[in-house]
Amino acid sequence: MSLLTADSSQLLIGGELRPGGGGTFETVNPATEEVLGQAPDADSADLDAAIGAARTAFDDTDWSRDHAFRAHCLRQLRTALQADAEALREITIAEVGAPLMLTRGPQLEGPVDDLEYAAGLAESYAWETDLGTASPMGIKSSRVLRREAIGVVGAITPWNFPHQINFAKLGPALAAGNTVVLKPAPDTPWCATSVGAIIAEHTDIPPGVVNIITSSAHEIGSALTSDPRVDMISFTGSTATGRAVMTNAAATLKKTFLELGGKSAFVILDDADIAAAAGFAAFSVCVHAGQGCALTTRLLVPRAAYEQAIEAAAATMGGIRPGDPTKPGTICGPLISSAQRARVEHYLSLARAEGGRIVVGGGRPAGLDRGFFIEPTLIADLDNGATAAREEIFGPVLVVIPHDGDDDAIRIANDSPYGLSGSVWGTDPARIDHVTSRIRTGTLGVNGGIWYSADAPFGGYKQSGNGREMGVAGFEEYLETKLIATAG
Template sequence: MLGSSSPLLIDGELVPGSRRFETVNPATEEVLGEAADAVPEEMDRAIAAARRAFDTSGWATDPGLRAHCLRQLSEALTRHSDELRELTVAEVGAPRFLTYGAQLDAPVADLTWFADLAERYEWEHDLGRASPMGMTSDRRVVREPAGVVGAVTPWNFPHQINLAKLGPALAAGNTVVLKPAPETPWCAAALGVVIAEETDIPPGVVNVVTGADHALGAMLSTDPRVDLVSFTGSTATGRAVMRDAAETVKRVFLELGGKSAFIVLDDADLRAACSHAAFAGITHAGQGCAITTRLLVPRARHDEAVEMTATTMAKLGTGDPRDDRTVCGPVISARQRDRIEGYLDLARAEGGAFATGGGRPEGRAKGFWIEPTLVTGLDNTARAAREEIFGPVLVIMPHDGDDDAVRIANDSPYGLSGAVHGGDPDRARAAARRLRTGTVSVNGGVWYGADVPFGGYKQSGIGREMGVAGFEEYLETKAIAEIARTGEGVG
């Protein structure tokens, strides 16, 4: 599908781009090939195409066409699933087992849910007749697409996040300019190729602009032709998006960072809970904003919990992402590896110790690798316990009962996700309800799904992705009142 290069998609045409840049396999440091490295003029053309397609085509007013095209896209991506799977493992360093879930198959299937929603959604709602100020009027509320959407996405789960923005945005009737992360341009370019060659999505409705320059994404925040920016990434960059978008008072959806807590109550099966926490914390090398990276355990059983968690993490270790058994592959880049190592140095300086891990694994001279690491000896004021590391690093801390565990969990600038494990389901649910987070897993429950809204409290973002709530992020609300004619009923 892609060969050794990847194109831009602008106004329905696949174009090579003015420049090229290399994309690298994070497990081996092998150069995979080249991707289009767009210049500002190409982003400008993409925005113009999206604006024209929204303003002049029938896309915004034809939910049937939108549903048809989304189903086409899902079917086409499914046909290419084997090729996309290999691409994802190579470019992202994602463990192969994840591609059968959130890294590929699940988000591709989720497109059909948004196609169905476009067809069944109540686009107009009749409020009936009323006579404010003596003026008898028939009133209705109409939901309409926001317009041109700028979608800026990260590298950790590229298919999931690209499609979690495209699916609802397109179902709602918007046009989109997608700017993916420089680390994973091929995943987005493959999507553009499929859209151009295997769907009836009209020219300009979807534009894919890859590039090494982060300033390309900033153009979407400042350009007055863009009506809404949907951004997933770091909280620091999210603040910049908000500042830039404020100039034109455009709407923003922000899905940002997390430092989620995994609470083990004193009536939980400690071994099962710690094993679960270890697996969750190092999956995909910890490169997930909703991954639980603070493990809170009963103080009386802290040492047991450390031993159990460290044993599981060491046993899982790191592995070749092509291997179906691998849980923790490489991190995405040398820069990210260096950043994580900086936090490990900081943890030592803050008085922490490593029950397992703490550096690069032996025998991996090539690639960007960090051992699964369990940090002990820190409290919740330590930077390593408060800031998002985005690596296979789990900080374990003691708590003194349910109230203390919830207090520690909520003592964070973030509020994206969390988990509670306990023997009494009612007690575990009660703790979960007190967490100030957008999603919570209770005793291993899985909240991911096309119909489940995802997003965070506090500095974890604004708005929701997925579900009806995520779909409605891409809609405007219009109220229409018509003077009632004598003798006519409400309509």
């Protein structure tokens, strides 16, 4: 397999690879602004066919009941993806602008490896539980609790970590016995169509179980969320779009899993190593140009150590230069598009207008005339009510905010419509426990602890979404509960 071309990028519908009814649309390298090639542009007829194929595969085959076969297919897919890892890596770097180093982890190899976890759950999960005998209303009854697949899942995914999020939905949804219609972001279509080709050509996954449609039209995603043949929508993206997904899904009362935005707080307590913690925060927000919903983009520091933290963060961010994602040492690649760069630049303008001090960065890097790059940027002298401190920017931008003690840090951290992630740094276990138990967020790292793992559930509080992805909790999002009571 080599880097995809217009001729080889196709939709996967009902087990067949085929062109899009709407023609094609361009996919662009964000590091060079060069057109990589064409992706199939699905139309409403393609979507109808994909949903119909998924519905038929669920209703008319034993896919949902054959746990061992599903585990086999997932392992087969994992092996086939690993065999094509270098081609997939090339596609991912070119289309996503993902730094090479990240493809060794969450941008490719990690999510592929995690399919084994999903396969294992298909085999080991307790699909049936004996609840024993009871006599409600005087009728002796033996009760069995069964967990079953929901049905047809519509999976809608973003562009920032396409393989991670595609497989975090495909893996557990398929392991649970569902069929899937996957619609990836139009910015990264090849990352999905390449997987579709591998499924069709190198696995025993039955026709219609996985359908992959790429489209430049937002109406396709909207139609997927409202179609009555779809039993569940699993969506990752912005909070604004998540609201629209929930509204569309409400007409048929289908289940929605939403993993949405974040504006997570990195809390440094006054007994921490201020410089080390601030440097860690600054580094993390530069990875993949800050294009991660769970990145900690608000740095909350003790007021007495405010300038010290700014100095340490500035030294780290000032030393990270955006660059070519194909080079092994690159940490901060490009933003995904010119539109995303314009969005980040808009927020930087707002920060200046609201009184923010740009300590480092704040513009396009010198010497990079092509590509959608932005400098790692540190903003000081804004309070938590400023726009840059409240809204998700999705760029390598860190806002430093002073706090007046542990409880004040908790207050500021929670003063946000979001609650996706966070970090706490300190040395006193009791104080750390006090802070972590009161911050309302779905995941927290302590002193650099990493919460990301196939067996660890991920998701948010408040407007960061509902439900969990990955882990047993993420797997169970794709299941229904059935109780069977037999008299006698």
